[in-house]
Amino acid sequence: MAxxxxxxxxxxxxxxxxxxxxxxxxxxxxxxxxxxxELQPGQLISETALAQQFGVSRTPVREALxxxxxxxxxxxxxxxxxxxxxxxMAKIFEAQFIREALEVAVxxxxxxxxxxxxxxxxxxxxxxxxxxxxxxxxxxxLAFQNLDDxxxxxxxxxxxxxxxxxxxxxxxxHMDRVRNLSLHMxxxxxxxxxxxxxxxKAIKSGSPDKAxxxxxxxxxxxxxxxxxxxxxxxxxxx
Amino acid sequence: MAxxxxxxxxxxxxxxxxxxxxxxxxxxxxxxxxxxxELQPGQLISETALAQQFGVSRTPVREALxxxxxxxxxxxxxxxxxxxxxxxMAKIFEAQFIREALEVAVxxxxxxxxxxxxxxxxxxxxxxxxxxxxxxxxxxxLAFQNLDDxxxxxxxxxxxxxxxxxxxxxxxxHMDRVRNLSLHMxxxxxxxxxxxxxxxKAIKSGSPDKAxxxxxxxxxxxxxxxxxxxxxxxxxxx
DNA sequence: TCTCGCCGACTTGCATACTAGTATATATAA
DNA sequence: TTATATATACTAGTATGCAAGTCGGCGAGA
Numbered sequence: 001m002a003x004x005x006x007x008x009x010x011x012x013x014x015x016x017x018x019x020x021x022x023x024x025x026x027x028x029x030x031x032x033x034x035x036x037x038e039l040q041p042g043q044l045i046s047e048t049a050l051a052q053q054f055g056v057s058r059t060p061v062r063e064a065l066x067x068x069x070x071x072x073x074x075x076x077x078x079x080x081x082x083x084x085x086x087x088x089m090a091k092i093f094e095a096q097f098i099r100e101a102l103e104v105a106v107x108x109x110x111x112x113x114x115x116x117x118x119x120x121x122x123x124x125x126x127x128x129x130x131x132x133x134x135x136x137x138x139x140x141x142l143a144f145q146n147l148d149d150x151x152x153x154x155x156x157x158x159x160x161x162x163x164x165x166x167x168x169x170x171x172x173x174h175m176d177r178v179r180n181l182s183l184h185m186x187x188x189x190x191x192x193x194x195x196x197x198x199x200x201k202a203i204k205s206g207s208p209d210k211a212x213x214x215x216x217x218x219x220x221x222x223x224x225x226x227x228x229x230x231x232x233x234x235x236x237x238x
Numbered sequence: 239m240a241x242x243x244x245x246x247x248x249x250x251x252x253x254x255x256x257x258x259x260x261x262x263x264x265x266x267x268x269x270x271x272x273x274x275x276e277l278q279p280g281q282l283i284s285e286t287a288l289a290q291q292f293g294v295s296r297t298p299v300r301e302a303l304x305x306x307x308x309x310x311x312x313x314x315x316x317x318x319x320x321x322x323x324x325x326x327m328a329k330i331f332e333a334q335f336i337r338e339a340l341e342v343a344v345x346x347x348x349x350x351x352x353x354x355x356x357x358x359x360x361x362x363x364x365x366x367x368x369x370x371x372x373x374x375x376x377x378x379x380l381a382f383q384n385l386d387d388x389x390x391x392x393x394x395x396x397x398x399x400x401x402x403x404x405x406x407x408x409x410x411x412h413m414d415r416v417r418n419l420s421l422h423m424x425x426x427x428x429x430x431x432x433x434x435x436x437x438x439k440a441i442k443s444g445s446p447d448k449a450x451x452x453x454x455x456x457x458x459x460x461x462x463x464x465x466x467x468x469x470x471x472x473x474x475x476x
Numbered sequence: 477t478c479t480c481g482c483c484g485a486c487t488t489g490c491a492t493a494c495t496a497g498t499a500t501a502t503a504t505a506a
Numbered sequence: 507t508t509a510t511a512t513a514t515a516c517t518a519g520t521a522t523g524c525a526a527g528t529c530g531g532c533g534a535g536a
Contacts, residue, residue, distance in 0.1 A: 017509055021316070021489070022518075057491040062518080070308060072401065078259065079497040094401050101343035102336065109335075156430060163310065163332050167405070259519065285488075295521040300488085317488050317527040 016054055018152035023060035026050070027067050034073050034084055037174050037180050040042045040234040041086040071170045084238040087178060089230065101167050102138065102217045106200065107215045108208035113159075121158045122204050125151065129196050138188035144189065151196060172220060175222060181229050181236070188225070192221065195221065254292055261298035264288070265305050272311050273326055273411050275418050279324040279474040285313060302469065308406045323474040327417060327468065333412035337360060338457045344394045345372065345437065345453045346446035351397075359396045360442050363389065367434050374427035382427065413460060419467050420476070421447050426463070433459065 016025050030050070033039045046058045051061045067084050072091065076082045086092075091173040110121060126149045135143040152172060156165035202211040230237050254263050271277045289299045289390075303320050306312045308405060310329065314320045366389045373381040375473070390410060394403035433456040440448040468475050 023489085030389035040250065044517095046516090048516090058518095059490055059492090063301065063489095066301060067480095069306065070305065076518075080499080081517055091400070094399050097343065097347075097399060097404065098340065101339045105335065105342075124425055126364070160328070161332050161335065163329070164336055167336065261519085282487095284486090296488095297520055297522090301519095314488075315528095318529080319487055418505095 012161075016056065021060070022054070022056050023063040023067075026054055026056075026061055027064040029054075030064060031071075031073060031173070034110075035070075035177050035180065036190055037177065039084050041084050045082045045084060047082065058117070070175070071230060081188040086234050087230075088238040092178060094225070096219065096222070099171045099175075100169055102164055102171075103152065103219065104212045104215050105156070106159060106161060106164060106168075107203060107211040109207055110155060110159055111203050111208040118203055118206065122200055123156060124158070125196075125200050128154065129193065129200065132193060133198070136193065148192070172181035178229055179222070179225060181233055182196060182225060191221065193216075194216045254294065260292070260297070261301040261305075262296050263300055264292055264294075265302040267292075268302060268306060269311060269411070271410050272306070273415050273418065275415065277322050279322050281322045283320045283322060285320065289442070310412070325468075325474050326476040327464075330416060330464070331371065331413055333409040333461070337406055337409045337413075338454060340409075342401055342450045342453050342459065344397060344399060344402060344406075345441060345449040346392060348397050349446040349449035351446055356441055356444065357368075359393070360438055361393060362396070363434075363438050363441075366392065367431065367438065370431060370434070371429075374431065386430070403429065416467055417460070417463060419471055420463060429459065430456075 016022050030039070030045075039045065045065065047058045047061050047065065051058045054061065054077050065074055065076065069082075070073060071078050073081050110118070114120075128147055132144055132147045132151070135141075135147060148168065149172065153165045153169055156162070156168055194213070199211065199214045199218060202214040207210075254260050266342055268283075272404055276445065277283065280351070283303065285296045285299050288303075289296045295319065303312055303314065307314050307320075310323060311322050312320050348356070351359075368387055370382055370385045370389070373379075373385060386408065387407065391403045394400075435451070437449065437452045437456060440452040443449075
């Protein structure tokens with residue numbers, strides 16, 4: 001295999017701050033770079049090069065990479081190198097499977113709460129969806145996706161399932177990575193908004209079954225986007 | 239707070255081998271020590287002391303502790319120390335919530351498979367349960383618990399949900415930690431065996447709903463053990 | 477007796493250096 | 507020309523030392 005071209009992160013606005021551990025900040029930066037496809041699947045990541053880019057030693061970089069390997073974003077091959085994991089349909093399906101299991105459990109749990117609490121949650125969710133509408137009107141896909149993250153996490157957070165929210169975020173990221181390969185999201189805005197509205201309505205109704213179904217429909221829907229991508233970008237897949 | 243007494247691991251039979259990274263081995267040893275309550279909740283873990291016990295430097299120990307903090311087994315307080323996390327009912331409930339979501343999704347998925355595949359899985363599971371029967375006859379609770387792990391992981395592994403199996407294992411460990419506080423498991427053997435049999439039967443029947451219910455019943459059942467423990471050992475709880 | 481401040485013994489975070497293993501390119505030999 | 511050995515430039519794994527922050531004890535002073 002020919003040696004990979006050296007990568008470079010957009011180092012602008014990526015200065016590390018001093019008020020929290022460098023490793024944690026680097027973890028965030030690199031994760032975002034992988035999700036946004038700035039770092040491409042299969043690409044070699046050099047601990048040394050990253051360390052230089054961030055102006056730190058290898059140690060915190062290494063700790064960040066270990067954490068990234070835990071969530072399946074990089075693969076560490078001892079004495080050979082650390083690589084951004086290639087996309088694999090099997091892994092994406094499983095990530096989605098996990099997400100669905102967790103998110104469906106969360107909403108049906110939530111729908112079983114008493115009305116007052118449900119209304120509180122519904123209010124917050126509607127606020128997020130309204131912001132999403134604005135983002136869709138502005139065709140601001142980045143804002144739209146951030147709000148999408150927020151929507152899905154908020155349900156778990158409201159029910160005090162913080163660890164669950166973490167896991168949902170981590171698994172969601174695998175799908176987002178693929179989604180960022182197809183840039184034309186704009187056709188999807190309306191569908192997503194409708195599905196989010198349906199989820200909120202189901203929560204409002206207080207029926208765990210309806211809520212579970214609405215969430216399930218929403219999460220299954222993304223697979224429609226997924227059909228063509230491996231053929232368009234075979235080089236990114238395992 | 240009075241400084242904790244220095245801990246000591248049973249270093250016998252805990253020599254590190256040279257064929258795989260020290261950090262990974264240390265991770266396993268310390269995780270097992272925490273699950274088995276050899277390292278007690280709230281206890282201070284010193285990177286230096288652990289490094290001496292294993293005959294390595296702080297670096298691999300530190301990497302192992304970072305990973306343990308990811309799964310919620312230790313808490314790293316910068317410049318203050320690394321502590322074994324105390325038990326908390328909220329965290330245990332959530333771990334169980336996550337497990338249930340995942341395992342229910344796995345079995346109902348599995349129950350929807352075609353008969354031939356189901357029979358293959360059922361055969362393997364019955365083998366595990368038979369071994370569990372033997373372990374219960376011998377009153378070998380350690381073997382029983384290991385086989386329990388194997389049973390629950392195997393369902394996910396058979397459906398090629400490897401990441402899911404990992405998550406199940408990690409979350410299950412939180413419950414096992416509590417369970418190891420009450421040593422009188424022997425009264426439980428029969429109930430567990432019956433519930434496992436019910437799960438297998440439901441898979442055999444091919445009904446995702448029945449399988450989901452059987453798994454759900456089984457996972458909810460552990461809460462019966464959980465009532466008294468915080469009162470018996472308040473010092474281990476947050 | 478109580479309070480404040482300092483000192484020392486800890487802690488983790490990070491930088492640096494060294495080890496050992498791997499892959500590629502080059503040179504050498506058949 | 508082709509196959510093989512070797513040098514070289516990488517890689518991650520680990521050891522070590524220092525920096526910076528925190529905690530507990532001790533003593534001085536009120």
